[in-house]
Amino acid sequence: MTDQIHRILQHVQKPARYVGGEYNQIVKPRQEQDVRVAFCFPDTYEIGMSNIGMRILYGVMNGMDGVWCERVFAPWGDMEEQMRSHALPLWALESHDPVKDFDMIAFTIGYEMCYSNILNMLDLAGVPLLSSERTELQPIVFGGGICTVNPEPLADFFDFFSLGEGEESTVEILNCYRNAKKQGLDKQAFLRELSHVPGVYVPSLYTHTYHSDGTIAAITPAEGAPALVQKRIVDDLDHAYYPTKGIVPSTEIVHDRSNLELFRGCIRGCRFCQAGFCYRPIRSKSPEVLVRQAMESLEDSGNSEITLASLSTSDYRGLPELTDRLLDYCEPRKINLSLPSLRADNFSRELMLKVQKVRKSGLTFAPEAGTQRLRDAINKNVTEEEILSTCATAFSGGWNNVKLYFMLGLPTETDEDVIGIARLAEKIHHVWRETASNRKRGLSINLATAYFVPKPFTPFQWEAQITPQEYLRRVHLLQENLHLKCVDYRYHESNLSELEAVMARGDRRIGKVLLEAHRLGCRLDGWDEYFRYDLWQEAFRRADVDPAFYTTRGFADDEILPWQTIGVGVSIGFFRREREKAYRNETTPDCRTQCSACGAKCLSAGGVCDV
Amino acid sequence: MFRLLFEKTDDAVYLSHLDLMRIFQRAFRRADILIWHSQGFSPRAYVSIALPLSVGVSSRCEILDFEIEDGSADLQALPERLNRTLPKGVRVLHAYESAVKVKHLAYLKASVTLEYDAGIPSGAVAAITSLFAGESVRIVKHGKKGEQEVDLRPLIRELTLCPVSEQELCITAIVSAQNPGLNPQLLVQAIEAYLPSFRADFARIERLEIFDEAMEVFR
Structure with a gap:
C-alpha cells in the first residue's frame, strides 16, 4: 500500500x-x-x-x-x-x-x-x-x-x-x-x-x-x-571549503549550472548596495584554485554551463588568465561559460566576444540612474560613453537585445533624472541603428525599474523611501517619455518594495506584524500569485504598527538604529561621509584606486584587504 | 544508433520527461562521454526517450536513444558507469546498438494496482472485468486539445484482473502503445466514471514490458 x-x-x-x-x-x-x-x-x-x-x-x-x-x-x-x-x-x-x-x-x-x-x-x-x-x-x-x-x-x-x-x-x-x-x-x-x-x-x-x-x-x-x-569572515578563501561535489538536482532549478565564486566583497562602493558593504573586506581566490574547482565541479556534476559568480566579475584581478584557462577546458566539451556582472569597460568588451563562442548570452546593464549627476551621487561608476560603446561592440557582433535596470526613488532624484532613463534608451537605439550587423532582426530593449529600498549598512540607511504614490508618478513620467516601440518597460510592484523596506529596517515591533500576517495566511510573498498586500495591511493594523515609520519617515542621524548591535566591519563614520558626498554628487574612487578607510579590514587577520 | 534500456522506479517516478532527459545529459558528461549535440544558436545534447511516461508512473522498460560525438563507446561498461551517478530510482539495465526504430513499438504491458483502504469491495472483480470485456468503454479525455471522447476498448489487447492482497486489486493489461496509445491511467478513470462505487483510494501504475507489432519484446 x-x-x-x-x-x-x-x-x-x-x-x-x-x-x-x-x-x-x-x-x-x-x-x-x-x-x-x-x-x-x-x-x-x-x-x-x-x-x-x-x-x-x-x-x-x-x-x-x-x-x-x-x-x-x-x-x-x-x-x-x-x-x-x-x-x-x-x-x-x-x-x-x-x-x-x-x-x-x-x-x-x-x-x-x-x-x-x-x-x-x-x-x-x-x-x-x-x-x-x-x-x-x-x-x-x-x-x-x-x-x-x-x-x-x-x-x-x-x-x-x-x-x-x-x-x-x-x-x-x-x-x-x-x-x-x-x-x-x-x-x-x-x-x-x-x-x-x-x-x-x-x-x-x-x-x-x-x-x-x-x-x-x-x-x-x-x-x-x-x-x-x-560578523564573521573567512580569511583564506583558497583553503576554505567549497562544494565541488554538490547535489545535482534531478529537476530543473533556477540556476541550473555550476558556480564559481571568484572573490568576496566589492571594491566599487555603490551607495545603495547592501551586499557591496556587508561582504567586505575583499578576499580573492587564486586562479589555480578556481580552475581546479571549476574542473572538479563540471566533471562531477555533468553540468553544461558554469558561471563566474561575484559582485563585480570584472574586478577579479586574474580574470584574463582565468577565462583563458576555463575556455580551454570548456570549449571542446561544449560547456558554456557565463560571466554575469561584467563592467561596461574595454576589457569586458573583448571578453564578451571571447566567451560567446559556445553560446551567446544576453547583454545586461544596471546603470541604476538615468543621468551622470545621479550616477555620481549613488557612486555607480559607469558612464554613458561606456554603456554606448559596449552596446556598439555587441550590436556589431550580432546581439540585438539589451536589458537595462534602473531604480526610481534614489536619494536626490529629480524628474530630470527620471527622463534621463528614457533618453539613455533612445541613445542605445541610435547606436544600434548605426552599428547593428543585421538590422532586419530588430532591436529589443527590456527596461525595468525597481522602487528604491534603503538598506541597513549602506550610506543610505537613514534615507526616507519615497511614497508609493510618488514612485508611481515617476513611473508614469518615465512611461510618457518612452516613445520607442522597441522598448519593453516593466516596473516593480510598489507594495512589495514598501514591505521590503519595512522588513529591512524594522525593529522588534515588526515581529508582531509578522505573526499577524502569518495568522492571516501570508506566505510566498515573493511570488505574484501569492502576495496579498491587503492581508499585510490588515496585519499592520492588528499589530498597531505604522509601516511609514520605517519607510517614508527616514531615520534621524542621531537615532539609535535597530541594527546597532550588529557590526559588519564598515564603520558608521564611513557611511556618514559617503552620505554627505552623495548630497554633493561626489564620487568615491574604488578601493584599488584609493582606500577610503571604510574599516572592514579590521575583520581580517593582519588587517589586510584585497591582497 | 545507441540505445539504453533503463528502469524508473521508487521516487524517480516523480521526475518529468524533461527532467529525465536532463539527468541523462548530465550522466553522460559525468561518464566523460560527449554525446552528439544539436547544431545552432544554443547547442543541446541530443537524447530521445520513447513514449514519455506520466509523472507518478514507474517503469521497468524505458528506452533512450542517443548518438556519440566520435561514434564509439564501450557499451559493455556503460550501464555501470552511468548508474554510479544516477539519482535514486533511475537504473540503466543494458546499453546496445539497435536498428529497430521506435515507430515499431506497438504495445505495452502495464499493471494498475487499485488500493482500497477498507478492503476490496465485494463485486469489484466481476464489475471491473465486465466493464473492460464490453464492446466499448467510452470516456472523456482531458488533454492538450481540450476534451475529447475516446473509446478505450479497441486499444486494449489483453486485460486480466486479480487480487494481490486484502486491499489491492491488480489489473494487468496489454494496450496499444502509440498512434493512438492508451495511457493506463485512463483505465482508472474509466472505473471512476462507470463504477463509482468501486473507485479506489489510490492507484499505482507500472509499465512492465514493451512489444513490437508481432508482440515480440521490443528492444
Missing part, C-alpha cells in the same frame, strides 16, 4: 522537488548522529537549490563527524494545502523525517520577502513559532544570511543568529550545541554559552526600549552578552 506522502505527491505540481534522492545528496545512519540539523531555505526548491551559501554550509555541516544536515524547502501552495489537509508535518528531503524531531533548525535568509515563509515553515513543521514558547534544548532555531545584518524583525522567532560567513562559525556553533547536549544544559545555559562564540547574536539577551515618539531609547545587553556582535 502506498503511504500518505506518496499519495499526495500524485496531486501536486512538480512532485520531484519534495522527495530528495538526487545524485550527491548526503545520507548518514540516523542512530550514529549527535546533532541533526534541518537546514531550511525559506522559498521553493528551485530557488533554494540555486543558492551557493546553502550548498557551502550543507557541505561544511555534513563534513563534521556525528552531524547530519538535511535540506528543507518551502512547499508550493498546492503542496501546503495537501500537507495541511492530511496533517502531514514538514519533512526533510534526505531522511523524510519530520523537521520537528531535529536538534537544530537552521534558516538561510537572503530576502526580506521570505520572512512569512519562515513562520509558515515552522508552523507546517509543528514547531512553536516564538523562541519563548520553545523552552527545551531541542529544537533550537537559528538563522544567518544577508538579511540577518538587521535581525530584529525576526528576533522573537529565532534563538540566535549566526552573522557573516559561516564556514568556520557554523562548526563552532554545532560543537557548542553538541557539548550542551552531552552536558545536559538547558536552553538558556546553552544560549549564554553560545553568546560568547564570535559572530553569534542571541536576541533574547538584549532589551530594546522605546521613546514616546517610537524611536529606540536604548538597547541593553544582559548576562555578559557583547554590546556589539561583529
Whole structure:
C-alpha cells in the first residue's frame, strides 16, 4: 500500500522537488548522529537549490563527524494545502523525517520577502513559532544570511543568529550545541554559552526600549552578552571549503549550472548596495584554485554551463588568465561559460566576444540612474560613453537585445533624472541603428525599474523611501517619455518594495506584524500569485504598527538604529561621509584606486584587504 | 544508433520527461562521454526517450536513444558507469546498438494496482472485468486539445484482473502503445466514471514490458 506522502505527491505540481534522492545528496545512519540539523531555505526548491551559501554550509555541516544536515524547502501552495489537509508535518528531503524531531533548525535568509515563509515553515513543521514558547534544548532555531545584518524583525522567532560567513562559525556553533547536549544544559545555559562564540547574536539577551515618539531609547545587553556582535569572515578563501561535489538536482532549478565564486566583497562602493558593504573586506581566490574547482565541479556534476559568480566579475584581478584557462577546458566539451556582472569597460568588451563562442548570452546593464549627476551621487561608476560603446561592440557582433535596470526613488532624484532613463534608451537605439550587423532582426530593449529600498549598512540607511504614490508618478513620467516601440518597460510592484523596506529596517515591533500576517495566511510573498498586500495591511493594523515609520519617515542621524548591535566591519563614520558626498554628487574612487578607510579590514587577520 | 534500456522506479517516478532527459545529459558528461549535440544558436545534447511516461508512473522498460560525438563507446561498461551517478530510482539495465526504430513499438504491458483502504469491495472483480470485456468503454479525455471522447476498448489487447492482497486489486493489461496509445491511467478513470462505487483510494501504475507489432519484446 502506498503511504500518505506518496499519495499526495500524485496531486501536486512538480512532485520531484519534495522527495530528495538526487545524485550527491548526503545520507548518514540516523542512530550514529549527535546533532541533526534541518537546514531550511525559506522559498521553493528551485530557488533554494540555486543558492551557493546553502550548498557551502550543507557541505561544511555534513563534513563534521556525528552531524547530519538535511535540506528543507518551502512547499508550493498546492503542496501546503495537501500537507495541511492530511496533517502531514514538514519533512526533510534526505531522511523524510519530520523537521520537528531535529536538534537544530537552521534558516538561510537572503530576502526580506521570505520572512512569512519562515513562520509558515515552522508552523507546517509543528514547531512553536516564538523562541519563548520553545523552552527545551531541542529544537533550537537559528538563522544567518544577508538579511540577518538587521535581525530584529525576526528576533522573537529565532534563538540566535549566526552573522557573516559561516564556514568556520557554523562548526563552532554545532560543537557548542553538541557539548550542551552531552552536558545536559538547558536552553538558556546553552544560549549564554553560545553568546560568547564570535559572530553569534542571541536576541533574547538584549532589551530594546522605546521613546514616546517610537524611536529606540536604548538597547541593553544582559548576562555578559557583547554590546556589539561583529560578523564573521573567512580569511583564506583558497583553503576554505567549497562544494565541488554538490547535489545535482534531478529537476530543473533556477540556476541550473555550476558556480564559481571568484572573490568576496566589492571594491566599487555603490551607495545603495547592501551586499557591496556587508561582504567586505575583499578576499580573492587564486586562479589555480578556481580552475581546479571549476574542473572538479563540471566533471562531477555533468553540468553544461558554469558561471563566474561575484559582485563585480570584472574586478577579479586574474580574470584574463582565468577565462583563458576555463575556455580551454570548456570549449571542446561544449560547456558554456557565463560571466554575469561584467563592467561596461574595454576589457569586458573583448571578453564578451571571447566567451560567446559556445553560446551567446544576453547583454545586461544596471546603470541604476538615468543621468551622470545621479550616477555620481549613488557612486555607480559607469558612464554613458561606456554603456554606448559596449552596446556598439555587441550590436556589431550580432546581439540585438539589451536589458537595462534602473531604480526610481534614489536619494536626490529629480524628474530630470527620471527622463534621463528614457533618453539613455533612445541613445542605445541610435547606436544600434548605426552599428547593428543585421538590422532586419530588430532591436529589443527590456527596461525595468525597481522602487528604491534603503538598506541597513549602506550610506543610505537613514534615507526616507519615497511614497508609493510618488514612485508611481515617476513611473508614469518615465512611461510618457518612452516613445520607442522597441522598448519593453516593466516596473516593480510598489507594495512589495514598501514591505521590503519595512522588513529591512524594522525593529522588534515588526515581529508582531509578522505573526499577524502569518495568522492571516501570508506566505510566498515573493511570488505574484501569492502576495496579498491587503492581508499585510490588515496585519499592520492588528499589530498597531505604522509601516511609514520605517519607510517614508527616514531615520534621524542621531537615532539609535535597530541594527546597532550588529557590526559588519564598515564603520558608521564611513557611511556618514559617503552620505554627505552623495548630497554633493561626489564620487568615491574604488578601493584599488584609493582606500577610503571604510574599516572592514579590521575583520581580517593582519588587517589586510584585497591582497 | 545507441540505445539504453533503463528502469524508473521508487521516487524517480516523480521526475518529468524533461527532467529525465536532463539527468541523462548530465550522466553522460559525468561518464566523460560527449554525446552528439544539436547544431545552432544554443547547442543541446541530443537524447530521445520513447513514449514519455506520466509523472507518478514507474517503469521497468524505458528506452533512450542517443548518438556519440566520435561514434564509439564501450557499451559493455556503460550501464555501470552511468548508474554510479544516477539519482535514486533511475537504473540503466543494458546499453546496445539497435536498428529497430521506435515507430515499431506497438504495445505495452502495464499493471494498475487499485488500493482500497477498507478492503476490496465485494463485486469489484466481476464489475471491473465486465466493464473492460464490453464492446466499448467510452470516456472523456482531458488533454492538450481540450476534451475529447475516446473509446478505450479497441486499444486494449489483453486485460486480466486479480487480487494481490486484502486491499489491492491488480489489473494487468496489454494496450496499444502509440498512434493512438492508451495511457493506463485512463483505465482508472474509466472505473471512476462507470463504477463509482468501486473507485479506489489510490492507484499505482507500472509499465512492465514493451512489444513490437508481432508482440515480440521490443528492444
